[in-house]
Amino acid sequence: xxxxxxTFLGTGAGNCIYRSHTAICLDCPDGTRLLLDASSxxxxxxxxxxxxxxxxxxxxxxxxxxxGDHMGGIPDLQxxxxxxxxxxxxxxVYSSEPTLRKLEALFRATSVTHSIDQDGVDTAQGKPVVRxxxxxxxxxxxxxxGVEAWxxxxxxxxxxxxxxxxxxxxxxxxxxxxxxxxxxxxxxxGADVLIHEALSTNADRESTRSRGHTxxxxxxxxxxxxxxxxxxxxxxxxxxxxxxxxxxxxxxxIYDGPVSVANDLSQFTVxxx
Ligand SMILES: [Zn+2]
Ligand SMILES: [Zn+2]
Numbered sequence: 223x224x225x226x227x228x229t230f231l232g233t234g235a236g237n238c239i240y241r242s243h244t245a246i247c248l249d250c251p252d253g254t255r256l257l258l259d260a261s262s263x264x265x266x267x268x269x270x271x272x273x274x275x276x277x278x279x280x281x282x283x284x285x286x287x288x289x290g291d292h293m294g295g296i297p298d299l300q301x302x303x304x305x306x307x308x309x310x311x312x313x314x315v316y317s318s319e320p321t322l323r324k325l326e327a328l329f330r331a332t333s334v335t336h337s338i339d340q341d342g343v344d345t346a347q348g349k350p351v352v353r354x355x356x357x358x359x360x361x362x363x364x365x366x367x368g369v370e371a372w373x374x375x376x377x378x379x380x381x382x383x384x385x386x387x388x389x390x391x392x393x394x395x396x397x398x399x400x401x402x403x404x405x406x407x408x409x410x411x412g413a414d415v416l417i418h419e420a421l422s423t424n425a426d427r428e429s430t431r432s433r434g435h436t437x438x439x440x441x442x443x444x445x446x447x448x449x450x451x452x453x454x455x456x457x458x459x460x461x462x463x464x465x466x467x468x469x470x471x472x473x474x475x476i477y478d479g480p481v482s483v484a485n486d487l488s489q490f491t492v493x494x495x
Contacts, residue, residue, distance in 0.1 A: 227489060230485065244399075247280075250368060258385060260285070266280070269487060277302040282365050283316070315355070317381075326338060357372070374406075382400065385398065394413065396417045401436060403444075410445070412448070417454045421437070445473075466483040
């Protein structure tokens with residue numbers, strides 16, 4: 223039976239001081255490995271290596287938005303990846319045009335020798351090491367013969383997107399960072415897994431919303447409206463690092479399906495229905 227393995231390499235919100243920033247590795251049934259966001263710094267490489275997921279084995283990044291806790295790790299991933307395998311095909315990064323222009327600016331700001339243009343990043347010797355592909359709302363991307371993905375706008379900052387991934391009949395939807403957003407429920411209709419951010423509980427709803435984020439109750443409402451088969455919450459703030467029960471209890475009061483909170487290095491397996 224086809225299976226997708228989900229590995230959380232970072233589950234903390236931008237201000238969280240206990241967890242790595244957001245990165246999720248998907249191992250699809252056809253062997254394709256995808257990253258949903260790339261954390262900051264070297265978290266993908268460092269946490270991945272602890273589970274046997276090495277830098278040279280990441281080839282595709284579906285990027286939600288430009289905030290440093292999601293995009294900042296891409297230059298580090300590229301550098302370590304190229305060091306591990308100088309002959310590797312370029313790292314493919316997919317996101318909205320505004321987000322990719324910020325990623326281009328990040329490479330320009332941090333790279334000394336690379337040549338950078340609107341197509342991607344090349345080494346000083348002219349070897350392509352990153353290629354970026356802009357995607358529009360609902361535009362389908364064929365990542366591999368067995369994996370398709372598409373992005374949809376969410377309510378966070380300009381250019382922010384969530385992602386849907388379909389592989390061998392398994393559908394996974396990732397909210398990225400967003401306030402409560404009906405587009406996520408629309409994209410996640412009948413999804414096997416909804417990975418939704420949950421910064422806090424409804425006790426802090428107004429401050430959560432003003433920071434551009436979602437509460438556990440709101441994430442559960444999206445999961446319920448979508449009829450998603452499973453909800454995994456991530457992007458936690460420091461107060462919930464040690465005790466996630468308030469998030470789980472709040473979500474369970476609204477959504478009937480299985481509810482989990484991801485921790486750094488958590489792994490989940492999803493089978494084809
Ligand atoms: Zn974030
Ligand atoms: Zn953000």
